[in-house]
Amino acid sequence: xxxxxxxxxxxxxxxxxxxxxxxxxxxxxxxxxxxxxxxxxxxxxxxxxxxxxxxxxxxxxxxxxxxxxxxxxxxxxxxxxxxxxxxxxxxxxxxxxxxxxxxxxxxxxxxxxxxxxxxxxxxxxxxxxxxxxxxxxxxxxxxxxxxxxxxxxxxxxxxxxxxxxxxxxxxxxxxxxxxxxxxxxxxxxxxxxxxxxxxxxxxxxxxxxxxxxxxxxxxxxxxxxxxxxxxxxxxxxxxxxxxxxxxxxxxxxxxxxxxxxxxxxxxxxxxxxxxxxxxxxxxxxxxxxxxxxxxxxxxxxxxxxxxxxxxxxxxxxxxxxxxxxxxxxxxxxxxxxxxxxxxxxxxxxxxxxxxxxxxxxxxxxxxxxxxxxxxxxxxxxxxxxxxxxxxxxxxxxxxxxxxxxxxxxxxxxxxxx
Numbered sequence: 001x002x003x004x005x006x007x008x009x010x011x012x013x014x015x016x017x018x019x020x021x022x023x024x025x026x027x028x029x030x031x032x033x034x035x036x037x038x039x040x041x042x043x044x045x046x047x048x049x050x051x052x053x054x055x056x057x058x059x060x061x062x063x064x065x066x067x068x069x070x071x072x073x074x075x076x077x078x079x080x081x082x083x084x085x086x087x088x089x090x091x092x093x094x095x096x097x098x099x100x101x102x103x104x105x106x107x108x109x110x111x112x113x114x115x116x117x118x119x120x121x122x123x124x125x126x127x128x129x130x131x132x133x134x135x136x137x138x139x140x141x142x143x144x145x146x147x148x149x150x151x152x153x154x155x156x157x158x159x160x161x162x163x164x165x166x167x168x169x170x171x172x173x174x175x176x177x178x179x180x181x182x183x184x185x186x187x188x189x190x191x192x193x194x195x196x197x198x199x200x201x202x203x204x205x206x207x208x209x210x211x212x213x214x215x216x217x218x219x220x221x222x223x224x225x226x227x228x229x230x231x232x233x234x235x236x237x238x239x240x241x242x243x244x245x246x247x248x249x250x251x252x253x254x255x256x257x258x259x260x261x262x263x264x265x266x267x268x269x270x271x272x273x274x275x276x277x278x279x280x281x282x283x284x285x286x287x288x289x290x291x292x293x294x295x296x297x298x299x300x301x302x303x304x305x306x307x308x309x310x311x312x313x314x315x316x317x318x319x320x321x322x323x324x325x326x327x328x329x330x331x332x333x334x335x336x337x338x339x340x341x342x343x344x345x346x347x348x349x350x351x352x353x354x355x356x357x358x359x360x361x362x363x364x365x366x367x368x369x370x371x372x373x374x375x376x377x378x379x380x381x382x383x384x385x386x387x388x389x390x391x392x393x394x395x396x397x398x399x400x401x402x403x404x405x406x407x408x409x410x411x412x413x414x415x416x417x
Contacts, residue, residue, distance in 0.1 A: 007113075007121030009309065018312050019124075022153065023106060026126050029149055030104045035128060038103040040084035046074040052083030052260065052294055054200060062192075063111040077110040082260070082287070082303055083294070085129050090296035100132040106308075118275055118310040127284070127305035134288060134300035136233055139264045140240030146268055146282050146304045147246055154315055155281065157271040160246055162237070163254040165202070165222050165262055166230035168289070174225040175201055185215050202255045211253075221252035230263070237264050256283060260290040264302070274314050282306045327375040329413070331356040332366050334382040343379065343391075343409060350410055352417075370396065379409070 004010060011019045030037070046066055065077040078084060085103055088094075094101050106126045115121060130142060143160060150158055165171050178201045182189070186197065193210045196203045202222075210216050226234065241248055248266075256265045265285035275281070284304025291299040329352055333340035340356060347354035355373060357366055363382075370378055380392040390403045393412065404412045 005121070007115040009120055009122075011312075015312055015316055018315050019308065022126075022308055022311060022315075025153055026104075026106055026149075029152065030128075033102075033145060035102045035104040038085055038088065038105055038129075039107065040081065040088050040105070041078070042108065043075045043077050044084055044087065046076040048083050048087055048294070049076050049079060052086065052290060053080065054260065063113050065110045065112060078107075079109055079111050080305065081105050081107070081109070081125060081127055082129060082290070082305075086131070086290050086294055086296070086301070089131055090291065090294055095132070095291075095297055095299060100130060102128070102130050104128045118307065118313040120309055124308035125305050126308055127303055129301060129303040131291065131299055131301040134263075134286070136236030137240045139237045139286060139302055140244055140246075142284065142302050142304060143241060143248075143266050143268075144244045144246055146284065146306065150268060150270075150281060150306070150311075153311060154318060155270055155272070155311060158281075159269050159271070160241075160248040160266060161251040161254055161269065162241075162248050162264065162266045163222065163251055164226065164230060164234040164237075164264055165255065165285075166226045167233075167262060170222075170226045170230045171262060173227075174220070174222050177220050177225055178202065178204075181219055182216070188213075188215070205253060205255050217253070222255070223250070223252050233263060256285055260287040260293065261285045262288045266304070270314070272314050274317060275310060281310050326353060327355055327373050328352040328417075329354045329377045329379060330370055330373055330375040332363070332370070332378055332380045333357060334363060334366070334380070335386055336360065337381065337386055339386065339406070340381045343381070343406075346410060347413070350414070352413060377413070 027037070046064070049064060064079050067075055067077075069075050085105065089101065104127065107124065108122055109125050110122050112121055113119070128142065128145070130138065143162070147158060147160060166174065179197065182197065182201060182204060186194065188210075189197065189204065190207065190209045193204045193207050196207075204210055204216060205219065207216075223234075238248070238250075251267075254265055254267060255261075256267075263286040266283070267280050268282040269279045270281050271279065282304055284302070286300070286302040288300040291297065291301060329347055331340055331344045331347070331354060333344075333356055344354050344356040355375070357369060361369070375396055378394045378396055380394065385391045389406050391406060391409060392401055393404050393409075394401045
C-alpha cells in the first residue's frame, strides 16, 4: 500500500476542521489589521534562498528540497516565505508606491528535517512581512499582533522573548568579538560550525550541538556590543512593549536561525506540555538588509512566522476548542424523489448548510447518519410526505416535530433563524 511520505500529515476529520477554522480566523484577523494577502510560488530559483536565507544556515545547508527542472534550472521547494515575498516586492516594483506594504501569507513550506511532535517536512506557515519602515513602535506592534493572534485563537501560557542584533556596525563588531572568543574553542566545534565560523559565527550560538555547551553558552552577548543608536532603538522597542502591556523577557542568547536579521529578534513560546520540545510557536524579527541583498532598494522590513501544525497539536486536545458539527439541516430522503434533492439545493441557495443521503438507505440507517452529523433540524421526506404535500421537520435538540407545507419550508427556516 502506498503511504504518505515520512514527515507529512493528512488533515481530515477533527484536525481538518481545526485547520480550516484556523485559516478562516487568520484571514479575519488580518483583515482587521489591514494586511494584504500575498501568494508566492511553491518553488523558486535555488539562488534566491542561498542569497536570501543564507548558505550558512541549516535550512539551505541541509534541509531544502532541491531539484533541477527540465530546462536545467536549479529549483528549490519553498523552505520559508520571506525571501520569496521580498523577491516579489522587488520584481513587481512594489516599492514605487512610496508607502508601507503590509503582507500576510498562509501556505506550505518544505524542509528535510527530523520529524517530531508538531514539526513536519511539509508544514503550514502563517506570517506577516511589513516592508518600508524602520520604527521601534512598529516592531512592538508586530510582536503585539503575533501575541494577540495566538492568544485569540486559544493558545495559553505564552511568553515573549526578545533580543537585538543591533545595526550593521554593531553586528559586524560583535561578529569579530565572537570569532575571537570561539577561535579558542575551534577544535571542539562540530563540522558544520567550523564551516560557519568564517561565514556567520552567530549561527554557532543556536547550533543544536554546540549551542548547548557551556563554553558557547558563556560567549559574549550581542547586547554588550551595541553602539548608541542600537541601544536607543532597543530601549524604544522595550518601552513600546511596556506601553502595550506585553510582558517580555530579554534573552541575550536569542539570534534566530536566518542570516538576514538585524536589530529586533523575538520568539513567542508556550509552556504547554502538549508541544513537547517544540515550544517555540512564533519567531520573527527585523531584516533591514534583505531587500538590498536581493538587488532591491535599501528598504527596512520586519516580520514573523507561525507554525500552524503546532497550533493544531494544542487545540485538538483542548475541550474548550471542540468543534461542533455546523450542519443546519439534514434532508432525510426515504423515497429517492426529485423533490428532496431540489429542496436540499434550495436550502443551500438560501444560505443553509444542508446535507442529503445519496445512497438507498432506510430510516434506521439514516438516523445513524443524523447521530453522526448532529444537524439542528431533520426534514423527513417519505411516501406519506410526498403524497400529502407536507414534510415533517424535527428539531434535533428539543426532539419536537412539526408538519410544514412543501412551499413554506424555506420561509419556516427563515423565520426560525
